[in-house]
Each structure stands twice: as C-alpha cells, then as structure tokens.
Amino acid sequence: MTSPLQQKLKITGPSIVTANRTGDGAVIYRTSSNGWSTELSDAAVVRTADDAKALWAEAMADDLGAIGSYIAPVEVGSDGSIEPGNIREAIRLRGTTFALPASA
Amino acid sequence: MYIHDEFDSTLLKERVDEFRDQVRRRLSGELTEDEFKSLRLMNGVYLQLHAYMLRIAIPYGTLSSTQMRMLAHVARKYDRGYGHFTTRQNIQFNWIKLSDLPDATADLASVGVHGIQTSGNCIRNVTTDQWAGVAPGEVDDPRIWAELLRQYSTLHPEFSFLPRKFKIAVTASDHDRAAVKIHDIGLRLHRNGAGEMGFEVLVGGGLGRTPFIGKTIKPFVARRDILTYIEAILRVYNQYGRRDNIYKARIKILVHELGIDKFAREVEDEWLSIKDGALALDEAVIADIRSRFKYPAYEKLTDNPDELKQALADPTFKAWYRNSVSHHRVPGYGIVTLSLKPVGGPPGDATAEQMDAIADLADRYAFGEIRVGHEQNLCFPSVAKRDLPALWRGLDAIGVATPNVNLVSDIIACPGLDYCSLANARAIPVAQEITRRFADHDTANLIGRLHINISGCINACGHHHVGHIGILGVEKNGEEFYQVTIGGRADEGAVVGTLIGPAVPYAQVANVVEDIVEAYLDLRLRPDELFIDTVKRLGVEPFKERAYATG
Numbered sequence: 001m002t003s004p005l006q007q008k009l010k011i012t013g014p015s016i017v018t019a020n021r022t023g024d025g026a027v028i029y030r031t032s033s034n035g036w037s038t039e040l041s042d043a044a045v046v047r048t049a050d051d052a053k054a055l056w057a058e059a060m061a062d063d064l065g066a067i068g069s070y071i072a073p074v075e076v077g078s079d080g081s082i083e084p085g086n087i088r089e090a091i092r093l094r095g096t097t098f099a100l101p102a103s104a
Numbered sequence: 105m106y107i108h109d110e111f112d113s114t115l116l117k118e119r120v121d122e123f124r125d126q127v128r129r130r131l132s133g134e135l136t137e138d139e140f141k142s143l144r145l146m147n148g149v150y151l152q153l154h155a156y157m158l159r160i161a162i163p164y165g166t167l168s169s170t171q172m173r174m175l176a177h178v179a180r181k182y183d184r185g186y187g188h189f190t191t192r193q194n195i196q197f198n199w200i201k202l203s204d205l206p207d208a209t210a211d212l213a214s215v216g217v218h219g220i221q222t223s224g225n226c227i228r229n230v231t232t233d234q235w236a237g238v239a240p241g242e243v244d245d246p247r248i249w250a251e252l253l254r255q256y257s258t259l260h261p262e263f264s265f266l267p268r269k270f271k272i273a274v275t276a277s278d279h280d281r282a283a284v285k286i287h288d289i290g291l292r293l294h295r296n297g298a299g300e301m302g303f304e305v306l307v308g309g310g311l312g313r314t315p316f317i318g319k320t321i322k323p324f325v326a327r328r329d330i331l332t333y334i335e336a337i338l339r340v341y342n343q344y345g346r347r348d349n350i351y352k353a354r355i356k357i358l359v360h361e362l363g364i365d366k367f368a369r370e371v372e373d374e375w376l377s378i379k380d381g382a383l384a385l386d387e388a389v390i391a392d393i394r395s396r397f398k399y400p401a402y403e404k405l406t407d408n409p410d411e412l413k414q415a416l417a418d419p420t421f422k423a424w425y426r427n428s429v430s431h432h433r434v435p436g437y438g439i440v441t442l443s444l445k446p447v448g449g450p451p452g453d454a455t456a457e458q459m460d461a462i463a464d465l466a467d468r469y470a471f472g473e474i475r476v477g478h479e480q481n482l483c484f485p486s487v488a489k490r491d492l493p494a495l496w497r498g499l500d501a502i503g504v505a506t507p508n509v510n511l512v513s514d515i516i517a518c519p520g521l522d523y524c525s526l527a528n529a530r531a532i533p534v535a536q537e538i539t540r541r542f543a544d545h546d547t548a549n550l551i552g553r554l555h556i557n558i559s560g561c562i563n564a565c566g567h568h569h570v571g572h573i574g575i576l577g578v579e580k581n582g583e584e585f586y587q588v589t590i591g592g593r594a595d596e597g598a599v600v601g602t603l604i605g606p607a608v609p610y611a612q613v614a615n616v617v618e619d620i621v622e623a624y625l626d627l628r629l630r631p632d633e634l635f636i637d638t639v640k641r642l643g644v645e646p647f648k649e650r651a652y653a654t655g
Contacts, residue, residue: 023131024201025155064133068151068525086582087530088521092153096522097533101186101453 009049013085014076016043017052017059018092019069027092028066030059036066040082040093045074105168105473106251107396108216115258116213119220123147124206131203148219149205152523158197158205159222160212161229164236164250164274165193165476169463172474174215176459182208187459189444189452191516191567192271193231193476194222198523220258225266227257227338232274233281234477237399238485240433243293243301246276248394249330255393256331256383263338267345268353270338271310278596283478285309285318285598286570288355289337291330302326307337307367308359311564315600316356319364321371327390329375331383336375340367400471400486405436407489415493423545424496427507429487438489440470442482442499443506443514447543450532451517452480454504461502469495478567479555480516481509511548512556512621513539516567520560520577521584527560529577529584529610534558537614542621551621554635557592570594572636573620574601575613584610590620590647591639604648616651623650 017030021038028036029043037043046052052071059069073085084090091097123143130140144150148159160175167175175195179187182204183197190196200208212218221228230250237245253272257263263270275282276293284290290306303325309318325333341355344362359367415421430439442462444452454462462482466474469491470484477483482504487495499505508514515538518524520531535558542548557571561578568574574589585607592601608616621635627646628638639647 020151020155022137023203025151025199027154063136067137087584088153091522095154097530098450098522098536100184101450101455 009053009071011047011049011052011071012073014045014047014074014082015052015071015085016040016045016074016082017055017069018043018072018089019059019066022065022067030055030069034058036062040074040084043074043082045076045082105166105398106163106247107398109396112216113213116216116218119147119218120206120210120213123209127202127206142224144202144205145223146220147205147209148222149202150223150525152198152519152525153521154523155199156202156205157523158200158208158219159190160195160197160217160219161222162193162195162217162476163229163254164232164247165234165478166236166247167474167476168215169466169472169474171215171217172459172463172466174212174217176456176463178208178211179459180456181211185457186453186455188450188519189454189476189480189482191478191480191518191565192229193234193478194229195476196519198519223269224264225268225270226264227253227260227266227270227272230254230257230272230274231282231287231478233277234475234483235281235430235439235485236276236475237397238432238434238437238439239277240431241277242433243276243295245394245397246274246282246291246293248390248397249291249293249303250274251393251397252331252385252390253334256334263342266338266342267347268350268355270341270355272334280594280596280598281477283567283570283594283598285596286311286315286567286594287318289334290318294324296324300326303330305333305337308356308364309598310354310356311567311569312354313351313562313564314354314357314360315564315569316360317598317600319359321364321368328385329379331385332379332381333371333375335378335383336371339374340370344370400473402434402437402486403488405488405490407435409436409490411490411493415496421493421496423549424500424505424507425492427511427549428505428509429492432486434486436489437486438492440484440487440492440495440499441477441509442484442504443509444481444504445508445514445539446503446506447508447513447539448536449503449539451515451535454482458502458504461498462504465495465498469498478516479514481514507545508548510553510555512542512551512554513548515539515556515558516571517558518560518565520558520566524560524565526563527577528562528579529560529586531558531560531566531575531577534575534577534586534610534613538617541614541618550631551625552632552634554621555593556617567594568592569600570598571601572639573617575617578607580607586610586613588613588616588620588651590644591636593636602644604644605652619651619653620647623647
C-alpha cells in the first residue's frame with residue numbers, strides 16, 4: 001500500500017496538521033516547534049503541498065505522542081487568527097454542537 | 105437475569121489483565137499505534153473525533169441493577185457523567201482516556217460486562233427482543249438462544265477474522281422487535297405444522313451503503329441443528345466472502361451475488377458434513393443455559409388493582425400508562441418502557457444519576473432487571489401494575505417518563521458528526537429540533553405510531569433505511585445535506601424506504617418532516633391508518649409534492 005506521504009496531495013488553502021493525543025485522545029495541533037498543542041492558535045499553518053507533507057511527516061513520526069494525524073483546512077484572518085475550515089474541525093475544536101447531557 | 109459461570113468471570117479477568125499490559129506497552133512506546141489498533145478494537149476501544157470511545161456489549165439487552173450501577177460508576181469516574189445507548193443493545197462512553205481504560209474495563213468486568221467483540225470482523229453482540237421472556241404469545245425466551253450463540257461465538261478462533269463484521273439477532277414473537285430482517289443472520293423462533301419449536305433462518309440482511317432485507321434461507325431448522333446450521337453459513341461466508349473490497353465484504357453482498365438459492369445449496373452441502381458433529385445440540389446443554397436464567401417469582405395479582413384505577417384519574421399518568429406500559433404474559437404485571445428521548449435531548453443518552461436512579465427503581469419495582477432496546481430506550485420487563493403509579497413518579501422525577509414511545513419524537517439517531525469520525529453530518533441536533541417541533545403530546549398522539557431514524561453517514565447506524573421517515577446526512581461541498589426516505593420499516597414486514605427527492609440543507613430538515621407529517625394527516629383515510637400504511641397505499645409522490653412545494 002502506498003504511504004499517504006507518497007500520494008498526491010491537493011492543498012486548496014491554508015492548512016494545519018491535527019491528531020488525537022495518545023494518552024487521552026484529546027484533539028491536538030502540530031506546532032511549528034515540532035510539538036503539539038491543544039490550541040488551534042498554536043498550530044503551524046502551511047500553504048503548499050510540500051510544506052503540508054513535511055509537517056505531516058513530522059507528525060506521523062511522533063507515534064508515541066499522537067495518533068490519526070491528518071491535514072485539515074483552516075481559515076486565517078487578516079489578524080492572523082486561525083479558524084477551522086469545515087464543520088468537522090469546528091466540532092473537534094469546540095466540542096459537540098449541543099449541551100452534553102451530564103448533570104455532573 | 106442470566107447467572108454467568110466461573111468460566112466467564114475467569115475469561116474476563118484474564119482479558120482485562122492482557123489489555124492492561126497492552127495499554128501499558130502502548131503508552132510506553134513498546135507498541136506502535138499500528139500494532140495496538142487491532143488490540144484496542146478487539147476490546148471495544150475506538151478513536152472518535154474528540155477522544156477514545158469505549159463500546160460495551162449488553163448481551164441480548166439484559167442488565168441487572170448492579171450492572172447498571174457499574175455503568176453509572178464508569179460514566180462518572182472515567183467519562184463525563186453519561187453514556188449513550190446504541191441501536192445494537194450496546195452502550196458507548198465517548199470521552200474515556202486510554203490511560204483509564206484498564207481500570208474502567210476491570211470495574212466493568214467485576215460485574216460481568218465487557219467490550220469484547222464490539223468491534224472487528226467477528227460475530228458481534230447477539231441481540232434480541234427487549235421484551236424477551238415476558239411478551240405474551242412468545243414461543244420461547246429468545247435470550248436462551250442468544251446466550252447459546254454468545255457462548256459459541258465468544259473468541260471463536262475460526263470466526264474472529266471474518267471478511268467483515270457479523271451481526272445476529274433473534275426473535276420469538278410474531279411482532280419482531282429485534283429487527284431480525286436487517287441482520288446478517290436473523291433467527292425467528294416458531295413452531296412448525298407438527299408443533300415442534302425451531303427456527304426460521306434469514307440471511308443477508310443489512311443496511312449501510314447497500315441495504316438488503318434478509319432472505320429466508322431455511323424456513324425451519326430444528327433446535328438440535330441450529331448451531332451447526334449457523335456454522336455452515338459462517339463457513340460458506342468465510343470462504344467466499346470478499347476480502348478485497350470493504351464495501352462488498354458483508355454477507356449480504358455474497359448472498360446477493362450468488363443468489364439465495366445457490367448460497368443455500370452451498371450452506372446445505374457444508375451443513376450435511378457437520379450436522380451430526382460436536383455442535384449438534386444436546387437438550388442438556390439448552391437445559392443448563394435455561395436453568396441459569398433466573399425469572400421473577402411472580403405473585404398472583406389482579407390485572408386492574410385499585411392503585412392503578414385511582415391513578416388513571418390523573419391525565420398525566422394516564423397518558424404515560426397508555427403510551428409506555430404494555431401487556432405482560434403474567435396477569436397483574438406490565439412491561440414498562442423508559443423513554444430516553446426527552447424533548448430536545450440527545451436520543452439514547454442517560455446520565456450517571458439517571459442510571460443510578462433507574463437501578464434503584466428496578467430493585468424496588470422490577471425485580472432488579474433492566475432491558476435495552478434497539479430503539480435506544482430502556483425497559484423494565486416486569487412491574488406489578490399496583491406499583492405503576494409509584495414507579496411513574498420515580499421515572500418522571502428523573503426525566504425518563506416522556507410519553508412518546510413509538511411516536512414521532514421517539515427518534516433513533518446515531519451519534520453523527522458531533523462524535524463520530526466516520527460521519528459526514530450531524531444527527532443528534534436534527535433529532536433534537538424535530539422533537540421540539542413535535543413536543544406537544546396531543547399532536548404526537550394524533551399522528552400516532554411513526555418512527556424517524558437518522559444516520560450521519562451511509563454506514564446507517566441510525567437505521568435510516570428502515571425508518572418510517574429516514575434521514576441520511578451527506579456532505580456536499582463542505583455543507584451538511586440530508587436525504588429523506590419514507591416507507592421503511594424494521595419489523596416483520598421490513599422494507600427499505602424510498603427516497604422522496606433531492607437532499608435538503610440542515611436548516612430545512614425539520615420543516616420537511618413537518619410537511620410530510622402534515623401531508624399524512626391530510627391523506628390518511630381514518631385516524632387509525634398509520635403513517636406507514638398511508639405511504640404504502642399512496643406511494644411517495646403525494647408526500648414528495650408536499651415536502652418540496654415550499655422549497
């Protein structure tokens with residue numbers, strides 16, 4: 001099977017690499033300092049396929065820290081703020097779109 | 105309740121120890137995720153959008169109050185204080201940490217509950233009628249046969265790596281509450297012309313990307329032969345089922361491509377070679393399983409006690425009684441459905457506090473026994489009718505006495521894009537909005553029986569194909585859209601619904617449902633013509649015209 005990194009990658013706009021943290025499954029974002037953050041604002045933003053592949057390769061190399069990494073679209077505001085590029089990523093960032101039922 | 109033997113508890117303890125070591129090695133880096141993934145999945149641990157998810161099987165939907173309290177404990181201690189009951193008599197915890205999973209699974213195993221075979225290409229949790237053992241007119245308690253299959257299929261070496269997952273359901277009533285026709289194998293216990301009890305065996309049912317209603321492969325299989333016959337089906341599937349294409353790997357595709365007659369011949373040939381072998385059932389085996397099911401010591405009670413007569417003067421109680429209490433095979437008792445579908449709530453969710461309270465009420469009024477149905481509601485199978493008013497007050501106090509069972513707001517919905525990594529669109533908020541539109545119980549009663557099923561992707565965990573109104577979330581250019589079908593049903597007359605037109609955006613789904621329901625109210629011949637019967641009589645066109653008239 002062809003590695004995802006060998007496959008053709010189409011980037012249509014600013015993108016980030018995201019995954020889930022191995023220990024607790026929390027949503028995390030790859031930073032520009034070769035680490036992870038739970039804050040989208042800390043994410044490294046890439047704009048070309050080559051840069052995206054490089055960032056993703058770094059992320060996948062950290063098998064102990066994160067699982068299921070992938071490239072996701074974002075929107076970058078004029079002030080540099082980063083927002084999720086689709087509803088799936090918005091839900092991953094902000095949680096369910098309804099109040100959780102727990103009373104605890 | 106079923107009393108497990110020492111073999112079961114030893115197996116679970118050993119499995120927990122093994123999993124604890126696997127998690128330790130994963131967290132220390134000894135195991136890569138590639139190596140660990142199949143191990144965690146074998147224990148029911150998935151990765152979802154926000155976190156790991158633990159899926160726990162509730163075999164044949166039967167829980168003791170002790171087990172329910174343990175689910176509450178796990179929800180409270182290791183998760184976010186609630187659990188989600190699914191369409192396959194499972195419960196899912198959505199926020200559990202990998203590092204907590206060994207302790208959580210150990211706690212669950214202490215009461216005989218686990219996540220083994222709730223994932224992977226194996227035989228999954230065997231499901232049945234949530235009214236098993238108490239339904240009037242039932243041929244036998246189908247849980248005895250589901251338990252036999254549980255024992256047979258647990259860690260079965262030959263069938264742990266099938267081409268794809270495999271689901272079996274059993275019913276023993278004329279009215280099918282277990283949806284056996286949409287399972288890989290459906291078993292219907294019945295009596296033949298000679299009065300002998302046996303099984304009609306259906307095969308090749310399933311929903312997902314390619315929905316099929318199961319076909320009868322053999323109208324009558326004697327009880328002695330049921331395991332060998334199922335083994336023959338599994339062997340033919342294991343040999344010929346496709347492994348090259350995940351979308352064509354389920355047995356339904358094999359049955360469809362071979363044709364039921366050819367598939368049946370293959371099974372018959374295999375069966376004849378094994379039918380008198382070690383799996384030919386000895387009555388003593390069935391008797392042993394039967395003896396491990398403990399039934400309540402029913403009293404001789406009047407069917408219309410004073411307590412009930414007096415309480416029926418209260419219209420709120422009366423509405424709940426008429427909606428949520430069903431006939432029991434023993435006079436003086438009723439079957440009580442607990443609605444996990446509050447108006448505006450996520451379908452199938454229960455908080456830890458509700459679970460604890462339900463366990464307490466089960467101990468007080470229902471012989472400590474709770475059932476889980478595929479409609480994502482709970483059930484107390486045996487409640488003395490004299491206790492119904494007191495039970496109702498207890499259920500109402502914790503929000504599980506909404507009198508909407510089988511009505512328009514009793515919606516089946518998968519977790520959808522709010523949780524699930526496979527989903528394309530949200531399902532729960534759609535359900536919540538529809539329940540708000542139909543919050544008025546008088547209106548819901550006027551409409552009558554109407555099942556709405558919602559899935560957030562084509563995998564169809566919300567069984568949208570067989571909803572009277574089915575709603576399927578799809579993604580178009582990054583936006584959520586929803587296809588609407590009508591006329592599906594999951595019972596003994598199971599049929600796949602018909603698409604009524606183009607997908608509509610998220611904001612319009614509830615409007616379309618309202619339009620369809622209004623059309624039904626205008627078109628039905630009389631108040632007791634059910635929605636599903638009106639659709640069958642008229643087809644989809646009149647509904648399509650109404651649903652799309654306003655754009």
